[in-house]
Amino acid sequence: MGDIVVLLKPALNPEMIRGTQDGSVDFDYMPLKLSDIDRNAVEEAVMLRDQYFKGSKIYSISVVTWGPASKRDKDVKMAVQEGLAKGVDEAYIVEDDSIVPGDPVTTASAIVAVIRKFGLKPDLILAGEATIDGFSGQVAGRVAVKLGLPYVSFARKVELKGNSIVAERDVEDYVEVVEAPLPAVVSVTREINAPRPPTLVQIRMASRKPQHMVKLSDLEGVVTPKRRLAAARVLAVKRKQMIIEGKTPEETADKLLDALASEGVIKA
Amino acid sequence: MPTSMVVGSSEDDIAEALTVARQLGDAVIVAYGNVNTGSLAEYGHKVYHVKADDPESVFLAVKQVYDEVKPSLVVAPTNKNLKDALSRLSGLYDLPMATEVFNVKVSGSSASYTRGFLSGRALEDDQVPLPAVLLIAARKVPRAQKSQAKGEVVELQASPAVKIIERRPKERGGVNIETAELIVSVGRGFRSKEDLKLAFELAEALGAQIGCSRPIAADLKWLGEDHWVGLSGHKVAPRLYVAIGISGAPQHLAGITDAKVVVAINNDKSAPIFKNCDYGVVADLYQFVPVLTKRVKERLHR
16 A cells, blocks of 8 residues: 555657757757656655655656657666656556657556556556646646546645645645545646755666566557647747946946847837 | 537636637537626527536536537637646547647647647647647637627536645736736846845836746745746746846746847856847846946936
């Protein structure tokens, strides 16, 4: 009892974006990394385990959505290994070229298929509120409904009380405190904690923890991607990048205000 | 049989979603929370209403109507509670779902749309088969017109498993940063909350609103979240954005892509903000900002 599953996505790293000649996103060039908000989800899993479920296990599940597997495999394992270093005990990775590029329909059905296939019985499933590449925030909700579990989204604080979870949900206009029976699915925001970097010992230990590679043929009920990515183009924001310097702060200020006046954004 | 379903909690949101939904013909409306259902009925579509506004109740109401109507398309505005409620509907029936979409075109069998991804640094054009769920970007489509006919209003009940214990409104500073023309924005370069007055004085001299980066609103709570500029905060489109003591994390930069002119003031010349600004001043903000404020006052008000 008390096991936790945390969803970890090896996501495209937006900071490494590059365009091809015609302005399309150069997917081949972009590496994957552990999606930022998933770090908060792992951190929370570890803290909740240490506080409430001592001795229970944390499993992670990752579904590779950007292929081809041969090219992504190293990045995927690095991202997953980060979770293992932070305290995940065992990782499941669904890597299969027939489901890339993936979409949330595929990802959620694959996660649920892994949970069923390997008989995982988590009391809590944690996920980041959204991933840094797609940022649509829908996988956790899909997983919850498929498993018939209560879902608490956008949690920025989580506590356990008896057999319930009490969470603060961060919505646009208000903060809502809710209580849901366990087992439950929870998506967390970046505000929930400050992830600690793993120690050197933890990083070394991580490479010895089990990473189960899963193929589609091992699973049942995975839905193939429904979304067709017709085109993806880099949004070019061209900034002038002019550094303004003067002999005195007054001169610098004047040069800056002259530039802003000539742009027509102020009337000075 | 109506072919689309529109979900929302305000007339503005619902009217915009209807414009997209009507591409397929008739629609039904699922409204939740405190809305004027009489006014919504004037759009000429059947209105289902659930008084609760938590995501689970909204999901349960939407599911009930979806099962009855079997629409090809569900259209709603993008917000957190609807991401929650409609991801559950999508998960239940393996429907494709996309958020923050615009340029939506719907035919009998598929929908296409554009949306930002990669932290706002790219746009994707997607095509999905119907039935599908689309959460549209706010204020990018015109509102639908009301009609002669009046739709019937049906009240729904929901009994969620997740219990709401408390709800408290977020503190509001009374700013609407998304529509501000001039913004002076503050970041971690400020050493204390009191020091922000340097930026307030510059903002006052310029007639600008105050914005901030994520740590100022989310971690330090020196300013309310309505000032927060970025991917998880607000997207802004001012004609002038002055970033003071902001290093320029990707999530922050994603919030200012629509700014016309970006000025950066930072003492670290290797800060990423300098690669993402039009005019940069490498200086200690404590020394430079007061001088800038003084010169703005002298020049703007002479």
